[in-house]
Amino acid sequence: MLFATGLRAGESVALAAAADLTYCLNELNQAFEAENPGIEVKVSTGSSGNFSAQIQNGAPYDLFLSADVRYPQELIKTGKAVGESLFIYAAGRLVLWTAEPERVDVSRGLEVLRSPDPVHKLAIANPQHAPYGRAAQAVLEAAQLWSQVQDRLVIGENIAQAAQFVETRNAEAGLIALALVMSPRLQNVGKYVEVDPALYPRLNQAVILTRKGAVNPAAKTYLDFLKSADARRVLDRFGFRLPAPAQSNP
Amino acid sequence: MQDPFWQELFLTVRLASTTTLLLLAIGLPMAHWLNQRRGPWAAALEALVGLPLVLPPTVLGFYLLILFSPNHWLGSLWEGCFGRSLPFSFEGLVAGSVLYSLPFAVQPFQAGLRGVPGEVLDAAALDAHPLQVFWHVRLPVAARGILTGAALSFAHTVGEFGVVLMLGGNIPGQTRVASVALYDAVQSMDYETAHRFALVLLGFALVALTSVALVQRRAGLLS
Numbered sequence: 312m313l314f315a316t317g318l319r320a321g322e323s324v325a326l327a328a329a330a331d332l333t334y335c336l337n338e339l340n341q342a343f344e345a346e347n348p349g350i351e352v353k354v355s356t357g358s359s360g361n362f363s364a365q366i367q368n369g370a371p372y373d374l375f376l377s378a379d380v381r382y383p384q385e386l387i388k389t390g391k392a393v394g395e396s397l398f399i400y401a402a403g404r405l406v407l408w409t410a411e412p413e414r415v416d417v418s419r420g421l422e423v424l425r426s427p428d429p430v431h432k433l434a435i436a437n438p439q440h441a442p443y444g445r446a447a448q449a450v451l452e453a454a455q456l457w458s459q460v461q462d463r464l465v466i467g468e469n470i471a472q473a474a475q476f477v478e479t480r481n482a483e484a485g486l487i488a489l490a491l492v493m494s495p496r497l498q499n500v501g502k503y504v505e506v507d508p509a510l511y512p513r514l515n516q517a518v519i520l521t522r523k524g525a526v527n528p529a530a531k532t533y534l535d536f537l538k539s540a541d542a543r544r545v546l547d548r549f550g551f552r553l554p555a556p557a558q559s560n561p
Numbered sequence: 562m563q564d565p566f567w568q569e570l571f572l573t574v575r576l577a578s579t580t581t582l583l584l585l586a587i588g589l590p591m592a593h594w595l596n597q598r599r600g601p602w603a604a605a606l607e608a609l610v611g612l613p614l615v616l617p618p619t620v621l622g623f624y625l626l627i628l629f630s631p632n633h634w635l636g637s638l639w640e641g642c643f644g645r646s647l648p649f650s651f652e653g654l655v656a657g658s659v660l661y662s663l664p665f666a667v668q669p670f671q672a673g674l675r676g677v678p679g680e681v682l683d684a685a686a687l688d689a690h691p692l693q694v695f696w697h698v699r700l701p702v703a704a705r706g707i708l709t710g711a712a713l714s715f716a717h718t719v720g721e722f723g724v725v726l727m728l729g730g731n732i733p734g735q736t737r738v739a740s741v742a743l744y745d746a747v748q749s750m751d752y753e754t755a756h757r758f759a760l761v762l763l764g765f766a767l768v769a770l771t772s773v774a775l776v777q778r779r780a781g782l783l784s
Contacts, residue, residue, distance in 0.1 A: 325732065330748070333748075333749050334749070353732065353733045353734065354733065355730065355731045355732055355733065355737075356745075356748075356749075357731065365648075365649060365730045368626055368629075368630045368631075368632075368646075368648050368649075369630060369631045369636070369640075369646035369647075369648055369649065370648065370649040370730045370732075371645070371646070371649055371650070371732070371735075372732075468748075469748070471748045471749060472748045474750070475747060475748055475749075475750055478750050496749075496750055496751075497750070
């Protein structure tokens, strides 16, 4: 099987990627394809929890770029992913973002969320299966705002959808991934402030080779690329915290 | 590289045509059988066929995901035979679509086949094998119902979203059909792409339904 895959012309690698990577991956893959012409990258983005469930059910992804570490670990436990391949490629950051800075003064921080005026609707990702949603919930609980905002929450299926609610101004504000807000598509939209990282558990993001990806040499190539200086530069530009470089050369 | 827009539209058309062909093969005998029977079993099957009309697509998507999973005997049987799992594959989508569009094929087929006058059938039955009667007498008369069923199956498969999203997993070139690509485009705030898909899908649905209406109208005028 390994032999046959290695010989095949026009290799490809299928990625399941957390939604905070939606824009970052465009640039990552440009860099990857420039270095590895002939390998086609196929991307699906969505919530990490959904992807994890799909991979448990046999979805044919080679690599899973989760927005946390827990889901990849669960896949290792059930034998759907290769334990030794787990690698923390970045840590996500949460921001409070609005597309209407003239109405919502985010420089006041989380306090601006306390009353329904001006924030009638607050967008977050689904805490049940999106790591950024869990982080948002932790932040709101730590700031003792969770009960106040309950009936004003709009829940995105993943963090990109939550951002879309804010961008269309259907929600006055949102707790969103910095990587999305710093993307070329959104960097000139509205204003954001970073949420104090002490308020939520660190959003370490791990990548893992699935059992299917283990026999695809292109997947291994992509995994190595994620540890490269080129990839780190792109991740850095999108506002991700980076693991110490030593970790990238185990 | 191929423009993903056309790739996704082509995949949609491929899914819809495969589904329609399979529905013709499965739906016609099923419609014929259902028309012949009066018993409670036929009624139960008829209800079963109609379920997707009222059932949330998530119910079907959820059950199929479990049935097709390699952890289930059905899914592992498939994987054993074909070397790949059914969910998150084109074949899986075809299976889901056939079930989901079943009533849109079988019900018009039944109506079409019912329209064949009894005396014509009796006359034909005198000197022909039942299969010949079905093929040479019933089918031509029922053509409009069959055409309607096929057109509706095709259109309904193009219009599918929930089952595809749950069962397909949104994989480029494999399971990312137009409706899912539109959803994706909206989420990444790429409204230009979303508009292109929406416009094409809207235009297609209008054309499909107008064709069905025209076929029905002509049927009405003739009978």
